[in-house]
Amino acid sequence: xxxxxxxxxxxxxxxxxxxxxxxxxxxxxxxxxxxxxxxxxxxxxxxxxxxxxxxxxxxxxxxxxxxxxxxxxxxxxxxxxxxxxxxxxxxxxxxxxxxxxxxxxxxxxxxxxxxxxxxxxxxxxxxxxxxxxxxxxxxxxxxxxxxxxxxxxxxxxxxxxxxxxxxxxxxxxxxxxxxxxxxxxxxxxxxxxxxxxxxxxxxxxxxxxxxxxxxxxxxxxxxxxxxxxxxxxxxxxxxxxxxxxxxxxxxxxxxxxxxxxxxxxxxxxxxxxxxxxxxxxxxxxxxxxxxxxxxxxxxxxxxxxxxxxxxxxxxxxxxxxxxxxxxxxxxxxxxxxxxxxxxxxxxxxxxxxxxxxxxxxxxxxxxxxxxxxxxxxxxxxxxxxxxxxxxxxxxxxxxxxxxxxxxxxxxxxxxxxxxxxxxxxxxxxxxxxxxxxxxxxxxxxxxxxxxxxxxxxxxxxxxxxxxxxxxxxxxxxxxxxxxxxxxxxxxxxxxxxxxxxxxxxxxxxxxxxxxxxxxxxxxxxxxxxxxxxxxxxxxxxxxxxxxxxxxxxxxxxxxxxxxxxxxxxxxxxxxxxxxxxxxxxxxxxxxxxxxxxxxxxxxxx
Numbered sequence: 001x002x003x004x005x006x007x008x009x010x011x012x013x014x015x016x017x018x019x020x021x022x023x024x025x026x027x028x029x030x031x032x033x034x035x036x037x038x039x040x041x042x043x044x045x046x047x048x049x050x051x052x053x054x055x056x057x058x059x060x061x062x063x064x065x066x067x068x069x070x071x072x073x074x075x076x077x078x079x080x081x082x083x084x085x086x087x088x089x090x091x092x093x094x095x096x097x098x099x100x101x102x103x104x105x106x107x108x109x110x111x112x113x114x115x116x117x118x119x120x121x122x123x124x125x126x127x128x129x130x131x132x133x134x135x136x137x138x139x140x141x142x143x144x145x146x147x148x149x150x151x152x153x154x155x156x157x158x159x160x161x162x163x164x165x166x167x168x169x170x171x172x173x174x175x176x177x178x179x180x181x182x183x184x185x186x187x188x189x190x191x192x193x194x195x196x197x198x199x200x201x202x203x204x205x206x207x208x209x210x211x212x213x214x215x216x217x218x219x220x221x222x223x224x225x226x227x228x229x230x231x232x233x234x235x236x237x238x239x240x241x242x243x244x245x246x247x248x249x250x251x252x253x254x255x256x257x258x259x260x261x262x263x264x265x266x267x268x269x270x271x272x273x274x275x276x277x278x279x280x281x282x283x284x285x286x287x288x289x290x291x292x293x294x295x296x297x298x299x300x301x302x303x304x305x306x307x308x309x310x311x312x313x314x315x316x317x318x319x320x321x322x323x324x325x326x327x328x329x330x331x332x333x334x335x336x337x338x339x340x341x342x343x344x345x346x347x348x349x350x351x352x353x354x355x356x357x358x359x360x361x362x363x364x365x366x367x368x369x370x371x372x373x374x375x376x377x378x379x380x381x382x383x384x385x386x387x388x389x390x391x392x393x394x395x396x397x398x399x400x401x402x403x404x405x406x407x408x409x410x411x412x413x414x415x416x417x418x419x420x421x422x423x424x425x426x427x428x429x430x431x432x433x434x435x436x437x438x439x440x441x442x443x444x445x446x447x448x449x450x451x452x453x454x455x456x457x458x459x460x461x462x463x464x465x466x467x468x469x470x471x472x473x474x475x476x477x478x479x480x481x482x483x484x485x486x487x488x489x490x491x492x493x494x495x496x497x498x499x500x501x502x503x504x505x506x507x508x509x510x511x512x513x514x515x516x517x518x519x520x521x522x523x524x525x526x527x528x529x530x531x532x533x534x535x536x537x538x539x540x541x542x543x544x545x546x547x548x549x550x551x552x553x554x555x556x557x558x559x560x561x562x563x564x565x566x567x568x569x570x571x572x573x574x575x576x577x578x579x580x581x582x583x584x585x586x587x588x589x590x591x592x593x594x595x596x597x598x599x600x601x602x603x604x605x
Contacts, residue, residue, distance in 0.1 A: 001120065002100045003041050003071075007034065007107035008054030008078040008089045013232040022056040024107035025063065026230065028239050029249075033230070034060065036110055038068045044116040046103060050074050050096045052089040054081030080198075087205070088198035091189060097181045101125070106172040110239050111227035115173065119220055125177035127220040128206075130168035131227070136238075136263045137169040139229065140203045144168060148219040153207035168219060170203065171227055180216050184209060226265075238263050247558035248550075254563065259460070261563070270564045270582045270592060273392075273423075273538055275458035277508035277585070283501050287493065294489040301484045308495035309466050315438045318472050321479055322495070324486045326422060326452035326465035330354045332481040333418070333448065333467065336474070341418075342382035344370065345572030348392045348420070352571075358384075364572050368394040368532060368540070372402035376409060384416040390423045393567060393580040395534025400433045407444045415446065422452040423536035425509045426516070436468055445470035455537065457498070457505065462491045512537055512583060519589045523581075526593065528600050539581045547603050548576040555602070560595045 011023030018026065024034040041049060049071050053060050057077060066073055076096075078089045086106070096102075103116065119129060128150060133141055141159065143166050145151035154167065176185060185205065192205050206217060228239045241257070242264065244250030254264065261267045279287075287294075299305075302322070310317035323329035327350050334354040342361040343352055346368075352360055361382045365374055368391075375398070379385050390397040403419070410417055419435060427433045436449050449468045454460040464487070469475055498505070520531050520539055532540040543549060549566045556562040565580040567573045583589065 001046055001103065002048040002050065002096070003046050003103040003105065004050045004052070004090070004093050004096060005034070005037060005105050005107050006052050006086050006089045007060060008052050008057075008081040009086070009108075010055040010081065011108065011231075014230075014236065015233060017233070017236065020056070021059050022053070022107075023230070025056075025059060026108075026236065028110055028230075028236070028243055029245050032063075033107060033110060034064065035068075037105055037107065038064075038071055040111065040113040040116040041103065042069045042071055043113050044103075044120050046071065046116075048072050048074070048100075050076060050093055052076045052078055052093050054078040054089070084198040085200055087189070087193060087200040087202045090202045091193050091198070094186050094189060097176070097186055099178070101178050102176045102181060104174040104176060106229075108230050109172060109227060110230060110243055111171070111173070112225045115171075115222070115225040115227065118225065119173065119175050122175070122220055124218045124220075125175075126180040126216050127175050127218050129171035129173040129222060129227075130219045131171055131222045133164050133167035133169050134265060136265070138231075139172075140170045140201075141167040142170060142219065144219050145215075148221065149215045150206075150210055150217045150219050153203060153210060155207075168221065171222065172229065175220075184214070184216060247554040251554050251557050254557070264561075266561050268560075268562045268584075268588060268591070270562060270584065270588075271580075272460065273455045273536075273582050274460055275456055275508055275512060275537060276583075276588075277511045278458040278501075278505050280501060280504045280508075283497070283504070286497060287490065290493060294493055297489055299485060299487055299489040299492045302479070302482060302486060305487045305492060305495065308492065312495060312498060313436050313466070313468070315436065315441060315468060319438070319441050319468055319470060319475065321467045321475060321482065322487055323465040323467060323482065324491075325454055325463040326350075326420070326450055328482065328486060329450055329465050329467040329478070332478045333450075334358070335481045336477040337384065339383035340381075342378050342385045344378070344386065344388070344391065346393055346567065346570050347386070347572070348388060349570075351386055362571070369396050370398075372398060372406050375403075375406045379406075379410060379413065379415050379417075382415075384418060385410075386418045386420070388420040388422070390427060390534065390536040392420075392423070392536065393538065393565070393570075394532060394540045395423075395536045395538060396532075397427050397429070397433075397535035399429050400431070400435055403435060404440070407447060411444060411446055416448065417444075417446060418448045418450065420450045422450070422455050424451075425456045425506075426512055426537045427535040428513050429535070436466075441468055441470035443470070448474070456509070457494075458508075459494060462488075462494055464491050464494065515586055515589065516583045518586070519581075519583055519593075522590070522593050523596070526597055528596060529579075537583045539583065541579050541581060543577040543579065545600060545603065547599065549579045550576060552579065552596075552599055555599050556592075556595060562592060562595060564592075 007024040011018035025032050076092050141154045142150050143152040188205050230239050241253045261269050305322040306317045306320050309322040310320045330350050331354050340361050341358040342363050344363045363378050424434050451466045453464040523531050530542040549568050553566040567578040568576045
């Protein structure tokens with residue numbers, strides 16, 4: 001068995017990283033792609049590699065020489081790499097293809113070493129590594145027939161997203177038998193190149209071959225082996241996260257991305273907070289139906305967005321501002337607020353990080369709980385009190401009636417209350433708990449209510465938030481710090497149609513409350529964590545035993561591809577044993593519970 005690696009391309013989309021070097025020399029976490037590929041071949045027992053080089057070929061040959069570990073390297077030069085594509089590079093190596101069974105790889109890949117070993121062990125003589133199609137993938141996709149025979153290569157122009165569940169992406173690693181290469185592939189490669197020219201892809205030859213009745217090419221479906229194709233700087237960033245050298249490094253890097261987790265294959269996110277039961281499939285379908293219109297049209301200005309937000313909560317539009325998530329509104333509010341602001345710790349970091357123009361008074365209640373009486377004490381220490389209700393990350397909640405009584409005392413004292421109700425719809429207290437009503441806003445002009453719709457309505461990708469106050473002058477001041485087009489067309493359309501789905505939304509909140517209580521009970525039954533009472537869509541937990549929150553977080557990410565919120569170092573958190581777990585659907589929650597048990601078994605070994 002020999003290997004052929006195609007490494008002649010320029011890699012222009014990687015910009016500065018390939019300005020003076022070829023793509024295979026790109027370093028990921030301190031090791032070049034070509035070293036990684038050759039290490040994998042070496043561990044699989046392959047002792048000969050033919051490299052087709054072109055752009056900056058002298059750098060490659062000087063770096064590798066004629067031998068790498070146990071692999072003898074021979075070079076083929078594609079001197080017209082600027083005018084040709086990989087079909088020509090492979091054509092130049094066709095004489096080598098006739099000599100032995102061959103592993104064919106492209107040089108812009110990063111993958112687990114075991115992938116090569118697994119393919120070599122596979123009994124089928126001619127196979128293509130493929131992975132179930134996911135949203136981050138680009139390039140050649142195939143469909144399979146019985147016995148994993150590759151039945152069809154799907155050109156980009158006929159790619160149908162309605163059929164994506166049947167698609168597999170080629171990993172661009174192949175194992176070809178000498179017989180297949182001699183009798184089928186190389187003759188077709190020669191004919192196709194002569195007929196179609198040199199600016200094509202070698203997969204086109206495979207596509208033609210699959211139309212025959214020989215059924216020689218089968219799929220080797222990946223079953224957890226990591227891989228990534230690196231074409232641009234975003235790919236480089238993602239590859240560095242996926243192939244981090246340590247669990248700690250991977251965790252640090254993925255946390256710094258603050259989302260976009262659809263780019264990381266099969267990551268199960270218990271960190272960011274979202275309603276798993278809403279929007280409904282029907283609402284998704286309605287938004288999909290108007291995708292083309294929405295993406296091609298400008299959204300309305302802020303006046304219309306405010307009107308839609310006011311309609312949703314049945315308040316006057318002069319009392320409300322719609323924002324690009326709550327974060328935009330928090331920053332805009334911070335730009336006009338002055339004086340001292342009391343913040344109850346631990347808290348949502350966006351608040352203390354935003355209120356740089358105020359003097360922050362830190363408030364740390366005992367046991368992570370506080371009542372109406374505690375609020376009165378806290379208010380005496382500041383001009384404005386921030387109350388997140390239910391609190392984040394603890395889930396502590398004060399009933400609406402108690403807050404209204406508290407507000408009565410603040411009016412006479414000329415104190416302001418910022419009330420964040422982002423999670424209030426998950427509160428199981430009897431009766432309506434939100435204070436976002438016109439009567440309350442009118443009666444208490446010192447009240448400022450902030451809501452993130454992303455968390456409760458399950459739309460973090462759309463980015464919607466609300467700020468409401470009976471103080472219309474304050475609303476005008478805050479508005480001056482917000483762009484006229486701060487909401488995109490998808491956010492506007494969501495606000496336009498949400499009224500039709502309010503019953504579904506309320507049902508989803510009730511379902512989440514039931515699952516939260518079930519999840520809490522199951523976690524407590526393990527005897528591994530203390531779970532604090534919560535009225536939000538997350539659970540605040542303290543680990544028992546010797547394991548730390550950081551160790552658990554790293555373990556879950558490294559071995560189970562599960563991300564949780566490690567609260568270590570967060571202000572107001574006393575030690576290294578606290579975590580926050582989002583409430584997902586039952587299947588996901590059960591999976592996390594089982595993995596939590598395995599972590600503790602591992603500690604005892």
